Amino acid sequence: MPLKWLLYWQTNAGTSVNTQILAEVTQCVESINTVKGGRWKNTLNYYRANTRDPSTANQADFPRDLMGITLQEQPDKYYFIIHSQRIVVEADTMIPMIMEKLQSYRSRVSINFEGFQYKLGDFQLRVGKMVPLNQDSLKGIVMEMEYLPISSLDKSRHIMEEFLDMWQEIVSRRSLPGRFMHIETNFAEYGLPDHYTSHHSVVQYAAMMNHLLSSGRN
Template identity: 60%
Template sequence: MPMKWVLHWHPNTGTTVNSQILNEISLCVECINGVKEGRWKAVLTFYRPILRDQALAAEFPRDFLGLSLPEEPNKYYFILRGQRIVLEADSSIQVIMDKLQSYKSRVSLNFEGTQYRLGDFQVRVGKVVPSHSENMRGIVMEVEYLPISSTEKCRQIMAEFVDILQEALSKRSLPGQFMHIEPNFAEYGLLDHYTSQHTAIQYATVMAQLIATVQQVQPMRN
């Protein structure tokens, strides 16, 4: 499958994300001839263990994530970042997790927005919001280069394309910028050929960055 980068919006110190910034980013993509293709939505779920003795919570992972992706509607992904594990499963694994009653969903976040096409690139811009809420927690952008599946071969052309996007965005004087952190896919046992498991790891990485950003902002508010 085509190589993809998942980027997150890093707000300038003292600022937060809002729908105005998201609108400006969308307009910017349209200004560089991005053609709207429709909507997209991914759902990331935080799981926590169901414990009989809370004192033993340290024995169980606290960073257990589940992810559904629009490009693989019949699949579901589990990620344990701390232990560098990503698992691809049929979506029925969610039914099995419900039946096992060992972990339960703590919170789900929707990554949703608009999909654009720019030549050989597909760009998705969207907000991060908790399910059942409109309180925006972050902004993400997926950039996919459709002709190539190799993470290595694609790196330069992806970087050049993202530079063009960043430059166009910089003209709008927005309070922040997109950041791309490429995880070490080899640590998860993944190869150079890009798969949806690579995407799942990128989502987990972006989520960790969004949490870190919120934790940086909150002490300042206090």
């Protein structure tokens, strides 16, 4: 599958993300002769083990926290990531309903990443907002930068870096209070190959969210 980098908007000190920045970023994308496509949406859930459940309470190696993700590119799959153990698991989309019935894990927070996608030559760009489920409050801005011809992480690095530099220059002309950031992720820690898969996308979303949580930006 095509390779992608996940970017997030990092605000300058003393400022916060808002809808005006999102609108300006969207205008930047539309100003470079992109072709606007349909909407896109990914959803992330944080799960906490139900310690009152006898099946989980007395197992020291039972994951206390799970992160579940649905990706638009794989609508019939549901992904779990256990960050502390560097494990990514692929499951059926029915698994959240089963977990809810078993009450072994409870969903603590649900976050949607949603917006529009754009085509620019060999690149597919997805720009969107990060909002908690059933809320309108904007918590962040994300961008998926996808290169369609290549799926090798190593072979595509130079092309992706050049495109990111070009994109940063375009955004900088707007003098916005912040910039897009890309987190370098060690996919080998999760046993993932050089060939890009949806598991790589899951790891990138988890790495981004862990960074935002630790820095208090979300």
